[in-house]
Amino acid sequence: MPKVVAVIGGGRMGAGIAQVFAVAGSAVSLVERDPAAAAAARDRVAMGLLRAAGKGLLAESSDAVLLRLHLVDDVSGLSAATDLVVEAVPEDAALKVRVLAAAERTVGDQAVLASNTSSLSIAGLADGLADPERFLGMHFFNPVPASKLVEIVTGPQTGDQAREAARSWVAGLGKTEVVVRDSPGFATSRLGVLLGLEAIRMLEEGVADAASIDRAMELGYRHPMGPLRSTDLVGLDVRLAIAEHLHRELGERFAPPRLLRDKVARGELGRKTGQGFFPWEAS
Known part of the structure; x- marks a missing residue:
């Protein structure tokens, strides 16, 4: 060490x-x-x-x-x-x-x-x-x-x-x-952001509520945490900034959904502000 x-x-x-x-x-x-x-x-x-x-x-x-x-x-x-x-x-x-x-x-x-x-x-x-x-x-x-x-x-x-x-x-x-x-988004952000953005689009389109979308990935694909709760943990502002960077570098598949932009504009940044896609207690 x-x-x-x-x-x-x-x-x-x-x-x-x-x-x-x-x-x-x-x-x-x-x-x-x-x-x-x-x-x-x-x-x-x-x-x-x-x-x-x-x-x-x-x-x-x-x-x-x-x-x-x-x-x-x-x-x-x-x-x-x-x-x-x-x-x-x-x-x-x-x-x-x-x-x-x-x-x-x-x-x-x-x-x-x-x-x-x-x-x-x-x-x-x-x-x-x-x-x-x-x-x-x-x-x-x-x-x-x-x-x-x-x-x-x-x-x-x-x-x-x-x-x-x-x-x-x-x-x-x-x-x-x-x-x-070294490449845009490396391995983890590139994959994680893409999944998170699609989950946000599904929520925006009314495919299912946030808890159901996360539960589908947790139980169906054994993810320890769903993509929306994970976005709350990372911070919606952080995820938006990364998505904008990857959008510039890799194209339209990383275009941030309007729902994500709106939540960031309202200050709903996830766990650090107490509200994102889910409510959070102060920590």
Whole structure:
């Protein structure tokens, strides 16, 4: 496992990534500029550790694990000894390029740089890097602690050393990796978004209600979660942004349905707002 990990962005995904590396024994620096956002990120990790401890999933106390988490207010404060940087900021290519380039200037030459992007081009994100051989995608899934999969995405310049290090670290987290070539939506987002968009179209057309559509996939095809509830979990705004990107790259089959656009416009973004295709309790 990497001894020192930096996670840039402390939202739900970033906090989850920080949590799993801290549980695995890494010292983790979590970067959040805003003090309130930093406090909220720490609380997310703390609550996640308490839940894990309650389920008997920790080999030590949650407090002991939390001591390995350090909040940092700027990328420039990262240690030169960092082994792995995982960028987990919003799906904005320009923002990701900026923070990755800043991280590369701060950490040592030994560090692997990774993006948690679910759909953006790894080659495009590498444009701002001096050494793209040490850069790849490490796409974690929500909720990170419970998910068993990490999608490793190799760009055209990703080196073998970075890829194999990422594979080893994923195994050390107790997760399974799939290695895919850089392409729009990779493997998971491309398939997952397509299924989710079709489920939304079916709801829009009155084929069935949301619960029935999800139940059909859960019981008929053994999906652990239906496509509409999964969309709520990911965030309707996130799914819309990915769909728009894939629509531009891959054509009309990824055109976002009007119902999805309308819900995002109303602020019905899924679990994080309490309402999406289903009602959610605050978490």
